[in-house]
Amino acid sequence: MSDPTETVEAMLARIPYAQFLGMTIEMAGDEMTAILPFGQHIVGNPVLPAIHGGVLGAFMEMTALAQLLLTEGQARQPRVIDVSIEYLRSGRPLTTYARAEIKKVGRRIANVHVEAWQDRRAAPIAALRGHFLVTPTEPKS
């Protein structure tokens, strides 16, 4: 089996929208951090300026998908069933990080929580909880 980190990196490289956002991942041991560098094109409100709330939601959604691929291995990309996004602080013009925690994976559904932060890990800017339709590579017996 190929290196899961490479699989995730290859997946992001193949997804045009991930390239559009400019999203990458970094591994520290088995812990994945998704990285969204700041860029003009992700600004929602230019007066502040603040990152578009939709972009933060999208970034956390992609982080959850990448985490599922990394730890569960998926025959194909999981489908998003629903997400609930909480906005805690405005996204300032800084690099944004996100980490996902898989709370439960069943035969069909995965529940994933994601948290995004910028300069202070203890001061998250947004959180996402979501359900995803999964298709494991090896059927669980």
Place this chain on the structure above:
Amino acid sequence: MRNFVQNMNQGSPQAVALKLETVSLDKTGAVLKVPYDEKLIGDPETGVIAGGVVTTLLDHACGQAVHTGLTEFKTIATLDLRIDYMRPAKVGKDIYAKAHCYKVTRSVAFVRAIAYDDDPEDPVAAAQAAFMLDSSGGRGFGANLKARKDRK
């Protein structure tokens, strides 16, 4: 209002990058469109637009619907956004979002929205959102972004 919304689209770099466009806007709410674009594909095997694009479209449409529900301009900020994805959007089709602000209180506005490609009766996604009104808390636009002295 129309001019303001045009600013909200043309003045927002992310809205420009997605080519978001307000199709209609009145007291009943806002309808926005994101054109199909290959650079927004989320699943390269099928060519379906990324769910994140629908998220941004719905957030933007909900924000504009809040302004239609207000009698004067107020700064707003998304508090939460819940989205159900019912089916993948059709490949090659533009996606629309129709948002309606159904309740405004002193501090919070509540919005519902759906995203669809051909038929509003067969939606791609549905959203429910809450927005804080006067998000800068009377301290002036963007005050919440400035460094606070009491921060550790």
